[in-house]
Amino acid sequence: MGLIGFKFFQMALISALLAGISCGIVGVWIVTMRISFIGVAISHAAFAGALLGLILGKPPVLFAFFFSFLACAILGPLSDKGQLHPDTSIGIIFSSTLGLAFLFMGILPEAKSQALNLLWGSILTVTLKDITLLIITLALTIIFTTLFFKEIQSVIFNREMAKASGISATIFFYLILFLTGITISTTLKSVGGLLVFALVVNPAASAYQITYSMKKMYILSSLFGVVSGWSGLFFSAQFNLPAGASIVIVSTVIFILSVLFSPKKVRDGR
Amino acid sequence: MKKIKLDNISVGYLTETVIKNLSLEIEDGEFVGLFGPNGAGKTTLLCAINGLAMIKKGKVYIDGEILNIFNENRFRRIIGYVPQYFDVDPKLPVLTEDVVYMGCYGKTGLFKFPGKREKELIDEISILLEIEHLLKKPFGQLSGGERKRTLIARALMKEPEILLLDEIFAWLDIKMMEKVIAILKDIHKKKHLTILIVSHDIETVKSLCSRIIWMEDGKLIFDGGKEVFLKKIETEQWD
Numbered sequence: 001m002g003l004i005g006f007k008f009f010q011m012a013l014i015s016a017l018l019a020g021i022s023c024g025i026v027g028v029w030i031v032t033m034r035i036s037f038i039g040v041a042i043s044h045a046a047f048a049g050a051l052l053g054l055i056l057g058k059p060p061v062l063f064a065f066f067f068s069f070l071a072c073a074i075l076g077p078l079s080d081k082g083q084l085h086p087d088t089s090i091g092i093i094f095s096s097t098l099g100l101a102f103l104f105m106g107i108l109p110e111a112k113s114q115a116l117n118l119l120w121g122s123i124l125t126v127t128l129k130d131i132t133l134l135i136i137t138l139a140l141t142i143i144f145t146t147l148f149f150k151e152i153q154s155v156i157f158n159r160e161m162a163k164a165s166g167i168s169a170t171i172f173f174y175l176i177l178f179l180t181g182i183t184i185s186t187t188l189k190s191v192g193g194l195l196v197f198a199l200v201v202n203p204a205a206s207a208y209q210i211t212y213s214m215k216k217m218y219i220l221s222s223l224f225g226v227v228s229g230w231s232g233l234f235f236s237a238q239f240n241l242p243a244g245a246s247i248v249i250v251s252t253v254i255f256i257l258s259v260l261f262s263p264k265k266v267r268d269g270r
Numbered sequence: 271m272k273k274i275k276l277d278n279i280s281v282g283y284l285t286e287t288v289i290k291n292l293s294l295e296i297e298d299g300e301f302v303g304l305f306g307p308n309g310a311g312k313t314t315l316l317c318a319i320n321g322l323a324m325i326k327k328g329k330v331y332i333d334g335e336i337l338n339i340f341n342e343n344r345f346r347r348i349i350g351y352v353p354q355y356f357d358v359d360p361k362l363p364v365l366t367e368d369v370v371y372m373g374c375y376g377k378t379g380l381f382k383f384p385g386k387r388e389k390e391l392i393d394e395i396s397i398l399l400e401i402e403h404l405l406k407k408p409f410g411q412l413s414g415g416e417r418k419r420t421l422i423a424r425a426l427m428k429e430p431e432i433l434l435l436d437e438i439f440a441w442l443d444i445k446m447m448e449k450v451i452a453i454l455k456d457i458h459k460k461k462h463l464t465i466l467i468v469s470h471d472i473e474t475v476k477s478l479c480s481r482i483i484w485m486e487d488g489k490l491i492f493d494g495g496k497e498v499f500l501k502k503i504e505t506e507q508w509d
Contacts, residue, residue, distance in 0.1 A: 032362060147381060154372045157364050157409075158356055164320055165428070166347035166376025212363045212408045264361055 003237050008124055012190075015126045016229025016247070018134035019187045019199065022141045024222030026183045027204025028214075029176045032156045037090040038075050039180055040197050044097040045071035046185045047193025050118050051104035060118065061133060064188055068181030071097065076174050101193065121192025121244030123233065130189055137186045141179055145218065148172065153214055192244040202251035203228060206258035224254050273298050274319055274432070274464065279328035281311075281318040287326060288314040289488040299462040303469060303479035303496075310485040312468040313354055316434040319466070320349045332432075347377045350425030352418070354436040354468075360410040366420050367405040370396065373427030388427070395423045398453060400446075414441030422450065426457075433457075435467040439474060451477055475499065 003009045030039045049067025050060035071093060078089040105115050117125070145152065154162035155172045162169035180200070187196050203224035207217045232247030274296040281289040289311045296302055304312045317323035318330055321342035330337040332345050350373070358364075374388055396402040399419045404412060412420060418441050425433060433454075439447050455478065458465055467474065475482055475496060482499040484492035492499060 034359075150372070150375045150378075150383065151380070153364065153368060154375055157362070157369065157372060158358070160322060161351075161353065161356070161372070162375075163322060164346055164349070164351040164353075165372060165374075166343045168343060208361060208363070212361075212365060214363045214368070217363045 009233075009237070011126050011128075011131060012123045012233055012243070013230060014131055015123055015134060015190050016233055017226050018131065018138050019190050020203070020225030020227075020229040021222040022134070022138045022183045023187055023196075023199045024203045024207075024225035025141045025145055025218055026180050027200045027202075027225070028207070028217050028221050029152065029156065030180065030200060031204040031208050032214075032217075033176075036201055037087070037094065038177065039184070039200055041075060041090050041093040041097060042068050042071045042177070042181050043184045043188075043193065043197040043200070044094060044101060046181065046188055046196075047118060048097045048101040048104060050185075050188055050193070051101055051108070051115055054114055054118070055104055055108055060114075061185055061188070064185035065182065067097070068185050069178060072174065072177040072181050076177050117192075118188060119193050120242055121188075121190055121195060123190040123243045123247075126190060130186075133186045134190075137183055141183060144175065144179060148175075149214075152176065156214075190244070191247060195244045195248045198248040198251060199225060199228065202248070202255045206251075206255045209255075209258040209262035209264060212264070224251065228254060273331075273333055274466075275331035275334075276315075276318065277329045277331065279318060279330060280326045281314050281323045282326060283324060287488070288323075289318065291328070292488070292490060293328075294483070294490065294493070296464060296466065299458075299464055300481055301458055301465045301467075301479050302481045302483060303467055303475045304483050304485065305469065305475070306485035306491070309487075311488040312485055313436055314488075315485070316351070316436055316466060316468065319432070319434060320346055320351050322351075343376065347428060348431040350428060350430030350433045352421045352425045352433075352435045352438050354440070358410040358417075360408065362408065362410045364409050365405065366401065366407050366409045366412060366416075367392070369409045369420055370401075370405070370423045370427055373424035377428045391427060391429070392423075395426050399423050400449070415443060415446060418442055419446065419450075431463060433463055433465045433467075435465065437468055437470070439469060439471055454478060472503075 030036055046064040046068040049063040053060035053063030075090065075093055105112065108115050151167050151172050154165060154167050155169050159169045159173060184196055187199065191199050204221040206224050207220035210220055211217050228247050228251035231250045233243055235241060236243040236246040276292060276294040278291055278293050279289060280287050280291055304315065306312055314323050318325055321337055335341060337345060370392055371384055371388065374384060378384055396405060399422060401419050401423055404416055409420065418438055422438060438450065442450060457463060467478065479496055482492065482494065482496055483490060
């Protein structure tokens with residue numbers, strides 16, 4: 001394919017590789033802890049933040065970080081202390097951040113193409129700066145997962161039991177949420193605010209159908225993330241389709257296949 | 271090997287107080303049975319000792335030191351805790367072996383992984399509790415009794431000085447129950463652990479505990495020796 005010779009396409013491939021791995025890792029936490037809706041709420045908060053950045057003429061990614069951190073800081077305690085049923089609190093955050101996003105789109109003073117890029121993603125226009133941010137995010141995610149593998153696994157298994165073992169489970173839970181926020185914020189430009197979460201959940205949910213090993217799940221999830229990114233890019237170039245949507249559709253097809261051919265024989269042991 | 275003192279504590283969760291103004295002292299090496307109807311506050315009392323429940327009033331002392339957010343992790347590393355029940359997805363990618371190892375992760379500390387000593391310990395404990403054939407199976411696919419044995423093994427992995435056991439005999443068959451009773455007796459004798467056990471089974475009292483605490487509605491109704499308790503339930507026709 002001649003497209004590979006173009007620099008913009010090479011940058012898109014590198015971006016898909018980096019985003020696929022980091023979203024794949026973050027997805028393992030989200031899927032195994034069954035907090036998918038927290039992730040959705042964080043991604044919408046990041047999207048709203050990026051739009052506010054555009055309105056103020058500041059770097060969108062910085063505001064996306066800030067808004068996703070804010071969402072984590074609100075959602076974490078709500079889910080932790082059970083003041084409200086998680087569904088209710090997440091539902092409120094989710095709808096209000098989406099409302100904010102559309103409000104910001106409405107009051108955006110100039111051409112809305114940048115906002116639409118954030119909404120649908122524009123992986124073909126990633127810059128060196130975007131790639132640097134993705135590299136930093138991936139490095140943070142890998143270092144965190146490698147250094148604290150056993151603590152993260154304990155928190156995933158059961159937060160109360162992790163605490164009872166003497167692990168600072170609440171701190172690790174928040175670190176997981178914040179790293180999710182960072183990953184979503186930096187991936188926003190490539191896949192778009194509406195679709196980024198599918199790239200987090202779908203590859204991990206596919207890996208979840210295949211393995212009982214946490215290490216293998218990280219590897220498979222990242223692999224599915226990269227395969228989704230690269231295949232989506234090629235399909236988009238071949239059939240002139242939106243790149244972000246193509247990536248997400250490929251990841252959904254991988255998920256459907258993994259469910260259909262899942263080697264896990266589930267039996268209720270209790 | 272640690273003394274526990276609860277000084278006029280009220281314990282609960284955000285919106286409710288389960289235990290009200292309770293004071294209690296448990297000496298080093300005591301084996302205490304905690305009994306009472308459902309909702310009496312037995313599990314909450316165990317959670318107060320390892321800092322998992324919210325202490326709204328009063329203080330918890332372990333070995334003379336007040337339990338607080340700064341030292342709770344240090345104490346949790348010497349407290350083995352077996353919960354009553356919690357749900358696990360059968361597909362969760364966590365093996366039984368991982369669950370047992372998790373018991374010592376807090377004690378191992380950050381940036382370190384279990385070593386030779388922990389490997390020897392897991393071999394020893396899994397043979398003792400007959401779970402060695404389950405170690406490579408996903409924890410979520412174990413039966414209730416197998417899960418209980420795994421969680422007991424997990425609690426023992428940290429070589430605890432205090433054991434808090436919540437309904438550990440639920441789901442166990444008679445043979446395994448006798449085995450676990452023998453193991454607990456043995457550990458208690460050899461290591462002189464302080465043990466609190468929540469149970470509904472009166473046979474447990476007879477064979478294990480030296481002291482009985484009866485709770486109702488978050489309050490102590492009875493606190494005394496095993497013989498006195500057994501006599502009391504015979505003469506006073508307790509339920």
